[in-house]
Amino acid sequence: MPTWTLHTEFKFDAAHFIQDYDGKCGRMHGHTYKVHVSAKSHKLNPSKYLETDDMVCDFKELKWAAKGSEKGGLDHSVLNDELSINPTAERIAEFIYKKTKERIPDGIKLKITVWETETCWVEYTEDNV
Ligand SMILES: [Zn+2]
Secondary structure: OOOEEEEEEEEEEEEEOOOOOOOHHHOOEEEEEEEEEEEEEOOOEEEOOEEEEEEOOOHHHHOHHHOEHHHOOOEOEEHHHHOOOOOOHHHHHHHHHHHHHOOOOOOOEEEEEEEEEOOEEEEEEOOOO
């Protein structure tokens, strides 16, 4: 079966604190988060910018979170304000997954990896594609 997998990476700076955390992570602090997005598909699609079905999806739709929070992204945001849940790395990955899914065609298997530090990261995916 033909299979294409797009990969892209970006970084954003943001502040957060972990609600109810018994330790220093419970105080407001910042991270430079690194995000890797992979998007796997067995077919190609048209996009908002290309009428013919020659793309899995637009790379720019996978990188929305790199934009400033005033433009709908997460850069220079307070993650406790952007997410309606406690902004652990796990929840940030899930949030980016769900928001990215809304921007791309159906049938694409997404995987989101979020690095909170150089040595700590989490992957999130869903097995429904
Ligand atoms: Zn933190």
